[in-house]
Every structure is written in C-alpha cells, then in structure tokens.
Amino acid sequence: MERFALGACAAAAMLLLVWVLSRCRSGFDFTDEGFYLNWISSPWDYSASVSQFGFAYHPLYRLVGGDIALLRQANVLIIFASAFALCAILLHSIVAERIDGRSAPRIWIVALALVIAASSLTFFDLWLPTPGYNSLTFTSLMFAAIGVLMTSREASTLSLMGWVMIGTAGALSFLAKPTSAALLGCAVVVYLVIARKLWMRGLVISILAAAALLGVSALAIDGSIGTFVDRVLEGARIGSLLTPDQPIARMFRIDSFNFSREQRVNFALLLVVAFIATSLATRANAAARIAAALLALVFAGLSISVSGGALAPHISYEPFQPMQFWAVSLALVLFAMLSPRRSYRALSRNSLALVVFFIVLPHVYAFGTGNNYWEQAGRAGLFWLLAGLVLSMGLLAGNAAWRNVVPIAAAALLVPTGVLFAAMENPYRQAQPLRLQKTAVEIGSEKSSLLLTREAAAYIRQLRKIAAENGFKAGDPTLDLSGVSPGSVYAIGARAPGAGWLLAGYSGSNDFFNAALDRVGCEPIVASWILTERTSPNALSSDLLRRYGIDFSHDYVEVGSLRSVRSFSPREFESRLLKPVRTLDVAREACELAKRAAG
Known part of the structure; x- marks a missing residue:
C-alpha cells in the first residue's frame, strides 16, 4: 500500500x-x-x-x-x-x-x-x-x-x-x-x-x-x-x-x-x-x-x-x-x-x-x-x-x-x-487566466510564438506592423517613455538603450532616466524610436530628452497609435510610436553640444 x-x-x-x-x-x-x-x-x-x-x-x-x-x-x-x-x-x-x-x-x-x-x-x-x-x-x-x-x-x-x-x-x-x-x-x-x-x-x-x-x-x-x-x-x-x-x-x-x-x-x-x-x-x-x-x-x-x-x-x-x-x-x-x-x-x-x-x-x-x-x-x-x-x-x-x-x-x-x-x-499583470489565453502571436526579433489574450496579441501585431511599415528594423534602439512597457520594446524586436526598463512612477525616475542614458553614447539615443502613452499619469516626460539635444515636437514624427487594455492602471491606454526624422549626423552633433552645455 x-x-x-x-x-x-x-x-x-x-x-x-x-x-x-x-x-x-x-x-x-x-x-x-x-x-x-x-x-x-x-x-x-x-x-x-x-x-x-x-x-x-x-x-x-x-x-x-x-x-x-x-x-x-x-x-x-x-x-x-x-x-x-x-x-x-x-x-x-x-x-x-x-x-x-x-x-x-x-x-x-x-x-x-x-x-x-x-x-x-x-x-x-x-x-x-x-x-x-x-x-x-x-x-x-x-x-x-x-x-x-x-x-x-x-x-x-x-x-x-x-x-x-x-x-x-x-x-x-x-x-x-x-x-x-x-x-x-x-x-x-x-x-x-x-x-x-x-x-x-x-x-x-x-x-x-x-x-x-x-x-x-x-x-x-x-x-x-x-x-x-x-x-x-x-x-x-x-x-x-x-x-x-x-x-x-x-x-x-x-x-x-x-x-x-x-x-x-x-x-x-x-x-x-x-x-x-x-x-x-x-x-x-x-x-x-x-x-x-x-x-x-x-x-x-x-x-x-x-x-x-x-x-x-x-x-x-x-x-x-x-x-x-x-x-x-x-x-x-x-x-x-x-x-x-x-x-x-x-x-x-x-x-x-x-x-x-x-x-x-x-x-x-x-x-x-x-x-x-x-x-x-x-x-x-x-x-x-x-x-x-x-x-x-x-x-x-x-x-x-x-x-x-x-x-x-x-x-x-x-x-x-x-x-x-x-x-x-491570476497571472501577474495579465487580464485573463492562462487557460483562456489562446491567441498565437510572434514576439521579438527571433519571432518566438506565445499564446496571449486576444487584446494583447492584437496590440503586439499592430505595433509590429506599424513599426515595419515605417522602416523599423530588428535591433533598432527604442526608448519606452511610458515607463511601464519594456515588453513592448522587446516585442517589436527593438533594443532598449540605457536600461532594460526605464521605470516611471518613482520619486527618482527622472534622475534614474538621465543617469542611465548618460552612460550611453549619443548615437543610440538620437537614433532611438520612441514609444509613449497619452493617458499614463506616470509616463516619463519628453522634456527629459532635451538634455540630449532632442526637441520632441520637431525631431520626431508620430507614425502610428493604437489602443488596448491591460490589468493594471491605466487599464485602457493608447500607445504612440514615434520615429526620428533628423539625419544621424545632425542628431549626434546636437546631442554632443547639449551634453557639453549641460556640463
């Protein structure tokens, strides 16, 4: 027995x-x-x-x-x-x-x-x-x-x-x-x-x-x-x-x-x-x-x-x-x-x-x-x-x-x-039980397949589509100014300069952002695409980029936006993907001048 x-x-x-x-x-x-x-x-x-x-x-x-x-x-x-x-x-x-x-x-x-x-x-x-x-x-x-x-x-x-x-x-x-x-x-x-x-x-x-x-x-x-x-x-x-x-x-x-x-x-x-x-x-x-x-x-x-x-x-x-x-x-x-x-x-x-x-x-x-x-x-x-x-x-x-x-x-x-x-x-920061997540989607530059919720899968597909249609290439640097979605950067096959996660919502988030990017050369920063959210109360401010010679309103163009839902606040959000418009040489020179001016 x-x-x-x-x-x-x-x-x-x-x-x-x-x-x-x-x-x-x-x-x-x-x-x-x-x-x-x-x-x-x-x-x-x-x-x-x-x-x-x-x-x-x-x-x-x-x-x-x-x-x-x-x-x-x-x-x-x-x-x-x-x-x-x-x-x-x-x-x-x-x-x-x-x-x-x-x-x-x-x-x-x-x-x-x-x-x-x-x-x-x-x-x-x-x-x-x-x-x-x-x-x-x-x-x-x-x-x-x-x-x-x-x-x-x-x-x-x-x-x-x-x-x-x-x-x-x-x-x-x-x-x-x-x-x-x-x-x-x-x-x-x-x-x-x-x-x-x-x-x-x-x-x-x-x-x-x-x-x-x-x-x-x-x-x-x-x-x-x-x-x-x-x-x-x-x-x-x-x-x-x-x-x-x-x-x-x-x-x-x-x-x-x-x-x-x-x-x-x-x-x-x-x-x-x-x-x-x-x-x-x-x-x-x-x-x-x-x-x-x-x-x-x-x-x-x-x-x-x-x-x-x-x-x-x-x-x-x-x-x-x-x-x-x-x-x-x-x-x-x-x-x-x-x-x-x-x-x-x-x-x-x-x-x-x-x-x-x-x-x-x-x-x-x-x-x-x-x-x-x-x-x-x-x-x-x-x-x-x-x-x-x-x-x-x-x-x-x-x-x-x-x-x-x-x-x-x-x-x-x-x-x-x-x-x-x-x-x-109750998977961490996910909207549905794992057994209900049945929609296959490709993630990352290696195109790994995962089963996600219908909304998460649609978000990733659309984000990848917007990026690809506007000239994004796997491995291009991308800054996540939403502060809560480093996974979106990985999902489109991008690389995250400075830190794997530029966290928002902390009392020292701005200082952390600057300290992390200060250790990166100008080129990865000015060549970065930007992902941000309109409705996030804790999103990192685009003004932080002025330190690197970037005028958000003139040096970037929005190539697409998409709405989706998630399990944490804000539950309904809108992501925007922006592309740099300056030539790399011009952007790099502006960055170097701005950094020297900042001391």
Missing part, C-alpha cells in the same frame, strides 16, 4: 511539472518579463548593473534560439532539477542512515525526492517563468544547500566537491543579487560552526572557487576586474536614484503580514491534515500504516485532479500563499512537542544546524528587495518544508523509514498545487 501511495505521489509531482512546462507557452507580462528579456537578449548593451543575470542566462537564450517558451521551460527544469538534487542528497544523508542501520532502496529515495522537489514550483506563484535575478538567486541557494550537505572536515572527494559547490553558489548568488550573497555567506558560516563542520582548508577552497568564478565572469563580461567592479558600483548608484528616500538601512527590517480569511482557513486545514499525516506516519501498527497510505493517496489524487484539469477549486490569488509551507512545518513542530522527551535527544547537532539553516534561507533569498520580505521569502518556501522534514526525521530516530515520509510529502504537495492553480488563474 505504501509503495502504491508513493508511486501516486511521484506521478502527481511529475504531472505538476508537466503542467507548468505546458503553460510556459502562455501569457506575457509586459513589465518584469519584458525587462528580463531585454536584459538577457542584449546584456552587453548595459555598462552599469548590480545584477548580472542577463549575462548568466544569455548563453541559454542563444542556445534555445531566443524561443521564449523554451527559455521558460529551461528555467523551470533548472529549478526543479536543482531541487531534486537537493532533496535526494538530504534524504540520503538523513533518512537512509536511520533505517535500522541499513541503506534505503535508492528507488524510494528518488521517488520521495521527486515528490518533495515539486514544492520548488511555488517559486512561480506570480507566473513569471522567464528567468531573472530571482530565479538565479533561488538556484544559487539550492546549490549552497547541496554544498553544505556534502561538506565535512575530511579531505574526501565528496567533501571537496561540497566546498567547491559552496563557493560556486556564492559566486552565482553575487551575480544574481549581491545583498543575498552577503547574507548567504554569513548563513553558511553559522551553519558550519553550529554543525562543527567548519574546516579552514575547506573554507579557503570555497573562497577560491568563488573568486575564480567571479574573476572569469568579470573578464567575460567587461574584460577586466576593475571595469566589472565599476559596473557593479555604478549600477548600485544609479539604482539608488529611483528611491532616494529609502536609506540602505531599510534593508534590515522586519515586515509584517496578514492572512486573509481564506488564507487562514486554508492554513488551518493544511495544519490539521499535515498533523494527522505526521501522527499516522510515526505509528507502527498496520491500521495506522494503511490509513497513512490512504491519506497520501487522497492528497495525490487531489493534486492530479487539479493539475489534470478535472478539478477547479476556488482559490483566489493572495501574495502570502507560499507561506502555507509553514502549516506543514508547524504540524511537525506540534508533533515534536507532543512526542516523548527522549525523542528530542535524537536530534543531532547537524540536524539542528540544518533546521536553522533551512529556515533562514528564504529570508536570505528575500534580503535586499523592496517588497514585503515574508511575501518574497515564501517563493523559496521549499527550504521551510525541508526544515520540517529534517526535524521530523530526527525525531523518528532509528525507526525512520521511507514510508514514514510519504504522508508528510503528500500533504506538502497540496501547497504547490494550490499556489500554481491560483497563479495560473
């Missing part, structure tokens, strides 16, 4: 993965995803950047031929494969060693790892499957967790690989988000100290591995380490201009959160079923084992029904939904509190260190963001689940077996199932 239940859970996990992969052809966010694609497609266009995710994912972008759906699917598979490797190593090191002194059959370790790894898919709770700095940060944290599990104070091959993996993870984390990298380094050292695994020679190996990878990256990106350092520092300076009223100290904050009534109900239900599953999983009698297996089958069946389209539960989108992992972990803690006192002594020092390490990692992922830390951390909630599993396996001590974990893992499957369903029904 347990084998059948585990097989059903593994099938449910794989169906969740297939479900996500199949939806990678659907939907497109014109804001964040547009920014990601502008960056990844042409990372060397930008000389100042804090995150280097564009360079990290550019080879993958070229490998898939610029196909957005394949790029998304590759991102999903990288995250899932990393989670699977982490879960397999964790289960082997903590579960297999406790089966009465014998090794667990590898097939059950693999199956359980697949089930638990499905929880990594909650990362896509906003439905932004295109890779970006967040996906690179999440992946690097999983690499770090794999590394610490492999390390020891011995010079074995496995241990050395672990130390190298930690260094690699640190370097990738820095390339993704330096703030997370700094906190990750602290978290790893604290874990190693608590677990008594700190080995100075190994730590030096990690530092050297990180330095080597960063050095190679710096040379590949900028040709010299000094220029790379300038890139990062200047990127931090320019980025800080967007929100000058928010000091660096604000990164060190404690955010609050409030579950909605629906979330509180879901949390309570999951807490109850996870506690029941945990309790049944620890009992040795046949009736309890059968009940636990049946419960796991029910959870797997629910997940399969939702991902297979047979069941459509009412789950409204809420920003804190991935935090439902805390219900599973809390159920395990409650079980621990009700367990005999002798069970507490079964927790090894390494297990306690791992619990703390895994609890902290989602906050490492979130550190430095301007969003709510709890909301952001929830997208890396897989680590909270792993903390609960480490705790429960420690408490089960010598009688732990793979069958004891199945009901717990099955209950945890309900979290990614619900989160993904809500995400696909």
Whole structure:
C-alpha cells in the first residue's frame, strides 16, 4: 500500500511539472518579463548593473534560439532539477542512515525526492517563468544547500566537491543579487560552526572557487576586474536614484503580514491534515500504516485532479500563499512537542544546524528587495518544508523509514498545487487566466510564438506592423517613455538603450532616466524610436530628452497609435510610436553640444 501511495505521489509531482512546462507557452507580462528579456537578449548593451543575470542566462537564450517558451521551460527544469538534487542528497544523508542501520532502496529515495522537489514550483506563484535575478538567486541557494550537505572536515572527494559547490553558489548568488550573497555567506558560516563542520582548508577552497568564478565572469563580461567592479558600483548608484528616500538601512527590517480569511482557513486545514499525516506516519501498527497510505493517496489524487484539469477549486490569488509551507512545518513542530522527551535527544547537532539553516534561507533569498520580505521569502518556501522534514526525521530516530515520509510529502504537495492553480488563474499583470489565453502571436526579433489574450496579441501585431511599415528594423534602439512597457520594446524586436526598463512612477525616475542614458553614447539615443502613452499619469516626460539635444515636437514624427487594455492602471491606454526624422549626423552633433552645455 505504501509503495502504491508513493508511486501516486511521484506521478502527481511529475504531472505538476508537466503542467507548468505546458503553460510556459502562455501569457506575457509586459513589465518584469519584458525587462528580463531585454536584459538577457542584449546584456552587453548595459555598462552599469548590480545584477548580472542577463549575462548568466544569455548563453541559454542563444542556445534555445531566443524561443521564449523554451527559455521558460529551461528555467523551470533548472529549478526543479536543482531541487531534486537537493532533496535526494538530504534524504540520503538523513533518512537512509536511520533505517535500522541499513541503506534505503535508492528507488524510494528518488521517488520521495521527486515528490518533495515539486514544492520548488511555488517559486512561480506570480507566473513569471522567464528567468531573472530571482530565479538565479533561488538556484544559487539550492546549490549552497547541496554544498553544505556534502561538506565535512575530511579531505574526501565528496567533501571537496561540497566546498567547491559552496563557493560556486556564492559566486552565482553575487551575480544574481549581491545583498543575498552577503547574507548567504554569513548563513553558511553559522551553519558550519553550529554543525562543527567548519574546516579552514575547506573554507579557503570555497573562497577560491568563488573568486575564480567571479574573476572569469568579470573578464567575460567587461574584460577586466576593475571595469566589472565599476559596473557593479555604478549600477548600485544609479539604482539608488529611483528611491532616494529609502536609506540602505531599510534593508534590515522586519515586515509584517496578514492572512486573509481564506488564507487562514486554508492554513488551518493544511495544519490539521499535515498533523494527522505526521501522527499516522510515526505509528507502527498496520491500521495506522494503511490509513497513512490512504491519506497520501487522497492528497495525490487531489493534486492530479487539479493539475489534470478535472478539478477547479476556488482559490483566489493572495501574495502570502507560499507561506502555507509553514502549516506543514508547524504540524511537525506540534508533533515534536507532543512526542516523548527522549525523542528530542535524537536530534543531532547537524540536524539542528540544518533546521536553522533551512529556515533562514528564504529570508536570505528575500534580503535586499523592496517588497514585503515574508511575501518574497515564501517563493523559496521549499527550504521551510525541508526544515520540517529534517526535524521530523530526527525525531523518528532509528525507526525512520521511507514510508514514514510519504504522508508528510503528500500533504506538502497540496501547497504547490494550490499556489500554481491560483497563479495560473491570476497571472501577474495579465487580464485573463492562462487557460483562456489562446491567441498565437510572434514576439521579438527571433519571432518566438506565445499564446496571449486576444487584446494583447492584437496590440503586439499592430505595433509590429506599424513599426515595419515605417522602416523599423530588428535591433533598432527604442526608448519606452511610458515607463511601464519594456515588453513592448522587446516585442517589436527593438533594443532598449540605457536600461532594460526605464521605470516611471518613482520619486527618482527622472534622475534614474538621465543617469542611465548618460552612460550611453549619443548615437543610440538620437537614433532611438520612441514609444509613449497619452493617458499614463506616470509616463516619463519628453522634456527629459532635451538634455540630449532632442526637441520632441520637431525631431520626431508620430507614425502610428493604437489602443488596448491591460490589468493594471491605466487599464485602457493608447500607445504612440514615434520615429526620428533628423539625419544621424545632425542628431549626434546636437546631442554632443547639449551634453557639453549641460556640463
């Protein structure tokens, strides 16, 4: 019965993965995803950047031929494969060693790892499957967790690989988000100290591995380490201009959160079923084992029904939904509190260190963001689940077996199932659920095909048509003065000078705009086409272009306009596409004169 239940859970996990992969052809966010694609497609266009995710994912972008759906699917598979490797190593090191002194059959370790790894898919709770700095940060944290599990104070091959993996993870984390990298380094050292695994020679190996990878990256990106350092520092300076009223100290904050009534109900239900599953999983009698297996089958069946389209539960989108992992972990803690006192002594020092390490990692992922830390951390909630599993396996001590974990893992499957369903029904800044987006349209210079809403597809087709009929060529620079539609720039096959997204609506948007374009030569600016919106209250002013010798009313001509709708304000908007009319030499000379006059 347990084998059948585990097989059903593994099938449910794989169906969740297939479900996500199949939806990678659907939907497109014109804001964040547009920014990601502008960056990844042409990372060397930008000389100042804090995150280097564009360079990290550019080879993958070229490998898939610029196909957005394949790029998304590759991102999903990288995250899932990393989670699977982490879960397999964790289960082997903590579960297999406790089966009465014998090794667990590898097939059950693999199956359980697949089930638990499905929880990594909650990362896509906003439905932004295109890779970006967040996906690179999440992946690097999983690499770090794999590394610490492999390390020891011995010079074995496995241990050395672990130390190298930690260094690699640190370097990738820095390339993704330096703030997370700094906190990750602290978290790893604290874990190693608590677990008594700190080995100075190994730590030096990690530092050297990180330095080597960063050095190679710096040379590949900028040709010299000094220029790379300038890139990062200047990127931090320019980025800080967007929100000058928010000091660096604000990164060190404690955010609050409030579950909605629906979330509180879901949390309570999951807490109850996870506690029941945990309790049944620890009992040795046949009736309890059968009940636990049946419960796991029910959870797997629910997940399969939702991902297979047979069941459509009412789950409204809420920003804190991935935090439902805390219900599973809390159920395990409650079980621990009700367990005999002798069970507490079964927790090894390494297990306690791992619990703390895994609890902290989602906050490492979130550190430095301007969003709510709890909301952001929830997208890396897989680590909270792993903390609960480490705790429960420690408490089960010598009688732990793979069958004891199945009901717990099955209950945890309900979290990614619900989160993904809500995400696909309410994709970020999109007007319709993914299942209703069925109109195919070509996007970008690589003419990648996606399924979008009828309105979004018509908007892109018409915008591409207007551009092509007026002499636009793929790769021509285009400035998005709307401040909210970098995806439109990518959709027509243009390149975005200065920054992948010239954000509007912030107190320092104008300063950010000028600082970004000041690092670009005159030619890309004066040769740029312009996309703007008539009705956007936060659109960037055309007066900002006077700094570059551009008189908007005389130096540009409107070649077309189009109306459309979207899910965020203003919902109804009108885009205008304008073409430069001056010769390049005249425009360049005017720009250079204006810049000299501005000092």
